[in-house]
Structure formats: C-alpha cells, structure tokens
Amino acid sequence: MLSKPALAAGLALATLASPAAVSPAAAQQVAGIGIVNAPLVIANSNAFKTAQQQRQVTYKAQIDQATARRQAIATQLQPMVAKLQADSQAANAAQNQASLQQQYNTIQQIQQSGQQELQEILAPVSLSQAYVEEQITDQLATAVQNAATKKNVTLVIGPDSVLYAAAPYNLNQAVLDELNTLIPSAQIVPPQGWLPREMREQQAQQQAAAQGQQPAAAATAPVSGR
Template identity: 65%
Template sequence: MKIILKPAFAAGIAFASLTAPVVMAPASAQTVKGIAVVNVPAVVANSNAFRTAQTQRPTTYKAQIDQANTRRQAIAAQLQPLYTQFQTAQQAQNPNQQTLQQTASQIQQIEAAGQRELQQILAPVQLSQAYVEEQINDQLVTAIQNAARKQNVTMVISPDSVLYADNSYNMNQAVLDELNTLIPSAQLVPPAGWLPREMREQQQAQQQAEGQAQPAQQPAAAPVQGR
C-alpha cells in the first residue's frame, strides 16, 4: 500500500470544543513503517477529562447559563418589533430610506450591546472551558510520545497533512488511552485570577516591554567634601 503525504509543518496545538468528534480507530489497528496519524481535536474531545467537564459544567455554572438564556430572550423580544418595523418599511411602495437606516442602526446597536452583555455573563463558563483544555494540553504531548514509543512510531502527523491513509496508520485510540491515564479528570473551576496561557504570555511580554522602555536611573553622585 502507498500513502501520499502533503508537506507537514510544525504548528501549535489548538483545541476546539467539538460536539461530534471523529470516530476513533479500532484498538487493534497497528501503525505501519513508523508513521502514525493522530487527530488531536478528536482525541481531546473523546478524553475522559474533557467529556466529564462538559457534563459537569452546565450544573456548576447553571446560574450564569440561566441568566444568559433569560437575557437572550429579553433581547430577542426587544428586537422583534424592530425587525417587523424594518420589514414593513422595506416592503412599502416608496420606502423611506432615512427611516430604514435609522431602524437598521438601532437594531445593530441593540444586537452589539446584547452580544457584549451575553459574553460578559458567560465569561466564567468560557474561562472554565479554557482551563480544562489547557490542563489536557499540558499532558497531550507526553501522551503522544508515550503512544509513539510503545508502537515504534517515529513520525506523528495530523489528518490535515494526509491525502489518504487506512486505519492501520490511525493512532488516535493509543494516544487517547495514554491521555486518560495521564489526566483522568480535570479541575472544572479555575482559581481566582487565572487567565489562559495566551493572555498570560501577552501580559508577560507587555510587562517586559514596559520594563525595557523605562530609562535606567543613574545613582546620585556623592557630595564632594571640602578639606
């Protein structure tokens, strides 16, 4: 059997909250010629830590989710008359363009403000998801390395780099087993003040830049004492 590969390149691992992960390969699949394919988002979405967190989060953050749903319904009720007004004015024989623009502008303002408000309400929920994913991410490279060593694999690539490969190259299940061993569960609620790694790195870079921008203070010269 031949396999055609696209040029692979190193990239950072990014996670998506997948609701329909890719089907895992049978546990009996064996890798071939030291090459294996691993679908990282599918492995993460199927991990025990991720799935347990997805189940627990609606209960832990029920207050925020309920508040967001209530506010979303209120915003929709506020917008509905404006939608009707805009459609009615648009279908008139001689539409008043100024009225249409004013109504459209009002709709856009309410939608934008509502979106910002909902994001603020759901910020703890989104932070929880980022916290869980980062904990899994911290163990993922080790899981891939452990699975590769056990199956004598010397190269691991993502499905995006493959044009065709049968299931004998699929190492998803092996990596998933290792990941479940390394991190059987994750903490759902982040500690106070926690920020995702990307934001922490940005803050650190900004602090370093500000520190370098400050001029070095020269020590004060010692007073000359007369004899």
C-alpha cells in the first residue's frame, strides 16, 4: 500500500509541535506533507458503497441461507449452553467434571462446524468483496498521486505514524474525490475462476518453484543406453 517513513513522520511532527522555531524553508517543506487513511478512503468510495448495496441483492440467496443457518445453530446451542451453565453451578459439579468437559467439547464442535459451514455458504459473497476491493485498490496509488500533485504534496504518509496533524494535512477527501473519478463503480461478480491477488501470487510462486525443480530432476536422472 502506501509507504510510511518513520523518520520523515517524526520530523513532520516535531515541526508541527513548534511552528515558531521553523525557518521559512522548513515551513515550505512541511507544507508538502499529506496524510491519507487508505482503508477509510476505500470504504467511503462510491464504488465500494454501491457494491455493498448491490451485493445484498445479487447474493441475497446466499445471505438469506447463511442467516437462516446461523439462527438454526443458535437455536440448537441455546439449550445446550443453558444446561452446561446449570450443571456447572450444581452442588455436585466438582464430581461431574468429565460430563461438563464433554458438554463443553460438544458445544465447541457444533460452533466450529457451524462456522465452517457459514464460511462455505458465504464464500461467493467474500469473493465478491475481495474482487471489488482489489479493483478499487488498483486505482488507489493513482488517486493518491493525482491528489498529491494537485495539492502540491511531495510526501504522503499513513495515519499510524501521526500523533497530531492540522486539518490542511489531511488528504482523505482529495484522494477520495480522485478515486471516485478513476473508478466510479466496480463489478461485484468475479469472472469464473478468479482468485484474490494473494492467492494468485502464491500459485505463481508454487508454479515457479515446480518449474525450477524440473531441470534439476532431469539433470540427476540416469541416462539409458550408457
């Protein structure tokens, strides 16, 4: 994402803390600093918010199925949890530790199995969200660069390194405006076989490693006829 040079951020904060001691040249240098909260900008972009609304319609069947299954699991677990709580507070609870542990393990298994089932049901929804976020993220660097150029900013840092900054240093709205221009909307349904960038990179690394091993295996194989 965006680079976060700690030294530059520290110098910027020191200058902001004591503006009276800054020379004119240093003041001009600080004026070229901007702060951007990239996740916040993405979440507030028109493309992201519109996709969130469209997804509720496009993937309504999966969302409704997951909601119903989640409620069913909660209904199944409610009496089991109540019984475990009651048994653990009973007078003979100390003598029934094995039974209490078994009840607890059963509840845990149902919860874990249910969570896995919900993830499988909502997998298309999660893939859609990843697809939208990647489309927007691909335009983020250009949006930051365009906003920085228009604002005469030469250094952009993230909010994690900043303890205080006056409003003029905040480039969120400027970057958001540029991002909305670059990508006013996003496709919410990924193409067939699409994978998030991280998974694509992992596959590429695995393929490269496999291809690198093939010549070595061929070199060590015995040659027939000799």
